[in-house]
Amino acid sequence: MSLTSRAATSLARQTGRQLAARPAASFQQHRNAANVAGNPNESHAHVTSPFTRGASGRQDTTVIPSFKRYRAGNEQGNKVFQYFMVGAFGGLTALGAKDTVQNFLVNMSASADVLAQAKVEVDLATIPEGKNVIIKWRGKPVFIRHRTADEIKDAENTDWQKLRDPQPDSDRVQKPEWLIMLGVCTHLGCVPIGEAGDFGGWFCPCHGSHYDISGRARKGPAPLNLEIPAYDFAEDNQVVIGT
Numbered sequence: 001m002s003l004t005s006r007a008a009t010s011l012a013r014q015t016g017r018q019l020a021a022r023p024a025a026s027f028q029q030h031r032n033a034a035n036v037a038g039n040p041n042e043s044h045a046h047v048t049s050p051f052t053r054g055a056s057g058r059q060d061t062t063v064i065p066s067f068k069r070y071r072a073g074n075e076q077g078n079k080v081f082q083y084f085m086v087g088a089f090g091g092l093t094a095l096g097a098k099d100t101v102q103n104f105l106v107n108m109s110a111s112a113d114v115l116a117q118a119k120v121e122v123d124l125a126t127i128p129e130g131k132n133v134i135i136k137w138r139g140k141p142v143f144i145r146h147r148t149a150d151e152i153k154d155a156e157n158t159d160w161q162k163l164r165d166p167q168p169d170s171d172r173v174q175k176p177e178w179l180i181m182l183g184v185c186t187h188l189g190c191v192p193i194g195e196a197g198d199f200g201g202w203f204c205p206c207h208g209s210h211y212d213i214s215g216r217a218r219k220g221p222a223p224l225n226l227e228i229p230a231y232d233f234a235e236d237n238q239v240v241i242g243t
């Protein structure tokens with residue numbers, strides 16, 4: 001046998017001996033660990049488990065741990081502090097809620113320019129008899145007609161019960177000589193033309209609706225009379241539209 005093969009054989013034997021000895025050592029280590037775990041005083045002497053039952057030191061997860069050592073010494077003082085905190089936070093929350101609601105209402109209320117547009121004053125002395133004037137109110141046209149005596153008679157003598165939107169002339173005016181209404185066609189919202197149509201009132205060229213001298217729908221597709229806005233006579237010759 002050569003020198004090389006003898007060395008190889010010797011190395012193989014030594015390795016085999018070491019492998020055979022390892023399980024025994026490992027088993028010994030395992031036993032030592034088991035001994036340490038079985039004796040809690042040796043390994044966990046500094047830990048007091050809250051789940052320990054009785055003097056035997058047996059551990060049980062159904063035991064309710066005691067938290068006595070964490071409780072405050074003075075319970076009365078503790079309650080006063082709690083009440084104070086609840087009261088203080090309640091007060092702060094109420095203040096915050098009040099400010100939020102107040103800011104919301106201020107933001108939602110109409111601004112000065114919107115309020116200015118809400119009402120329009122019209123001087124009626126400048127409108128001659130038998131003439132129309134159109135003013136703008138809240139973005140819509142308003143027709144003001146200074147009616148003649150003949151027009152008033154014509155409006156009052158119409159057999160209004162037979163109209164598609166029956167309404168007497170007296171329900172549409174506060175003073176017979178002044179007819180005030182929105183200039184928006186009740187069909188699809190066009191602006192009718194004054195002093196036109198088959199009934200001497202207004203005519204809507206969009207689809208051919210005719211309104212009489214009281215603004216009532218008489219012919220064409222318009223289903224309703226021209227709308228009367230809220231208005232008031234502030235003085236004899238002054239009207240305020242929008243109230």
Ligand code: FES
Pocket residue numbers: 185186187188189190204205206207208209220221222
């Ligand atoms: S919108 Fe006036 S008739 Fe249609």
